[in-house]
Amino acid sequence: MKERRDLDAAEAVIARPAGSVERLIALAAPDMAGVDELIVARMQSQVSVIPALAEHLIEAGGKRLRPLLTVAAARLVGAGGGSSLKLAAAVEFIHTATLLHDDVVDGSQLRRGKVAAHLIWGAPSSVLVGDFLFARAFELMVETGVLSALEILARASRVIAEGEVLQLTRAHDLNLSQATYLEIITAKTAELFAAAAEAGAIGAGAEASQAAALREYGRNLGLAFQLADDALDYGGVTETLGKNAGDDFREGKATLPLLLAIARSGPREVDFWERAIGRKEQTNDDFRRARELIIGAGAIEATLDLASDYSDRAKVALKIFPDSEWRRGLESLADFAVSRRA
Numbered sequence: 021m022k023e024r025r026d027l028d029a030a031e032a033v034i035a036r037p038a039g040s041v042e043r044l045i046a047l048a049a050p051d052m053a054g055v056d057e058l059i060v061a062r063m064q065s066q067v068s069v070i071p072a073l074a075e076h077l078i079e080a081g082g083k084r085l086r087p088l089l090t091v092a093a094a095r096l097v098g099a100g101g102g103s104s105l106k107l108a109a110a111v112e113f114i115h116t117a118t119l120l121h122d123d124v125v126d127g128s129q130l131r132r133g134k135v136a137a138h139l140i141w142g143a144p145s146s147v148l149v150g151d152f153l154f155a156r157a158f159e160l161m162v163e164t165g166v167l168s169a170l171e172i173l174a175r176a177s178r179v180i181a182e183g184e185v186l187q188l189t190r191a192h193d194l195n196l197s198q199a200t201y202l203e204i205i206t207a208k209t210a211e212l213f214a215a216a217a218e219a220g221a222i223g224a225g226a227e228a229s230q231a232a233a234l235r236e237y238g239r240n241l242g243l244a245f246q247l248a249d250d251a252l253d254y255g256g257v258t259e260t261l262g263k264n265a266g267d268d269f270r271e272g273k274a275t276l277p278l279l280l281a282i283a284r285s286g287p288r289e290v291d292f293w294e295r296a297i298g299r300k301e302q303t304n305d306d307f308r309r310a311r312e313l314i315i316g317a318g319a320i321e322a323t324l325d326l327a328s329d330y331s332d333r334a335k336v337a338l339k340i341f342p343d344s345e346w347r348r349g350l351e352s353l354a355d356f357a358v359s360r361r362a
Contacts, residue, residue: 041356044092044349051091051100051108052084058109062156073141073149077116077131085245085353086216087112092353093220093234096346103164103223110173111216113157118180118212120150125188126271169219176215183207192272194282194298201276205246206239213242233340237350240334244357247327250275251320254311266307272300276326278310280319289313327358 045052063074087108094104122128123136124143130136138146154177161170187204190196217238221231253268254277268275274297282293292313296306314320334354341347 041349041352043345044088044353047095047345047349048088048091051095051105052088054101054105055084055087055091055108055112058105058160059112062109062113062160063153065152069141069145070149070152073120073137073145074116074153076134076137076140077119078112084112086115086212088353089213089216089238089241089350090220090223092346092350093217093226093238094224096234096341096344096350097221097224097226097230099224103166103169104220106160106164107166107169107173107219107223108216110157110160111212111219113153113160114173114177114180115212117150117153117157118184120146120153122184125184126267128267128271130267164223166219166223169222172215172219172222176211179207179211183209183211187273190274192298192300193274194293196274196279198276198279201274201279202243205243205250209246210239210242213245214239217241229340233337237334237337237354240330240337241354241357244327244330244334244354247276247323247330248358251277251323251327253277254314255320266311269297269307269310270302272297276323277314277319280322281310281314281317284317284319285313324358331355331358 059078063078064071090108090111091100091104094100119131120137123131124138124146128136129139137149141149157173158170161173164170183204183206186200187208190200190204214235215238218231218235221234226234250268253265253275269278278293278297282290285293292306292309295301296310331354334357335351338347338350
């Protein structure tokens with residue numbers, strides 16, 4: 021009964037109401053329509069498998085948070101359209117390319133609720149179409165003529181790759197420190213959030229202090245988003261995650277909820293973690309047990325508390341801007357990152 025109560029409490033935390041982001045979405049709708057047009061146009065190719073595979077993932081939806089950040093950052097500093105739309109499309113292509121590559125490396129079965137592309141077209145095609153999208157992203161960046169924005173997004177692409185390799189080298193590591201875990205998700209996730217916001221600001225002619233503030237906002241937003249996502253892998257359900265619940269566990273990823281649970285485990289549980297994660301010798305019932313242990317240890321709540329801390333830091337970074345609908349919208353986005361159910 022205690023485990024059931026713990027489970028109910030954890031799910032209640034995850035399901036707490038999201039801050040409203042509808043106004044931000046409405047404000048950005050004209051710009052995002054332009055971004056979508058660019059995405060559709062630039063993923064075309066005479067090689068038929070390229071647009072088919074790209075469309076499979078891009079048209080599956082997703083929240084488009086990163087390009088939304090780019091156009092919202094541009095509008096917050098007083099400009100928009102033109103360069104910001106191309107930079108936003110470039111950001112989405114970089115993100116989509118990394119997803120294609122990640123799914124091959126991780127052997128993921130689902131992406132955004134659909135069968136992963138590599139299971140339909142094969143791993144080689146998925147990797148190469150990811151490379152195509154990276155190339156399209158850099159073409160778009162060059163077209164803007166904003167060299168500093170090109171530098172920001174090029175650096176982000178490198179940092180993301182470094183984060184992926186670091187995670188790969190520390191896979192199944194039960195002794196991974198929280199500091200190293202945060203280093204991994206800063207590189208893998210938060211860097212593109214930060215670059216998306218900073219590039220949007222730079223492309224709109226922002227002052228250095230404004231661009232720095234938006235980079236700080238994006239970085240903290242990205243950390244909040246990833247921490248919440250890691251909690252949801254154990255506290256959410258497949259239908260709302262857009263991936264299989266428990267994928268992180270089955271892939272042996274040492275995310276914060278798992279690391280916190282291991283740190284709070286007794287000798288009997290340590291043997292379980294070493295078998296299921298360290299040696300990846302898993303049975304069909306292991307995810308259920310892992311979920312119960314993680315929830316019982318309070319690891320989901322602790323992970324979401326840390327996500328909330330980063331969300332608060334993101335909002336503080338916006339204080340240098342005068343009150344406006346765009347600032348309030350970005351503040352609500354920070355709340356949404358930790359209160360969303362998926």
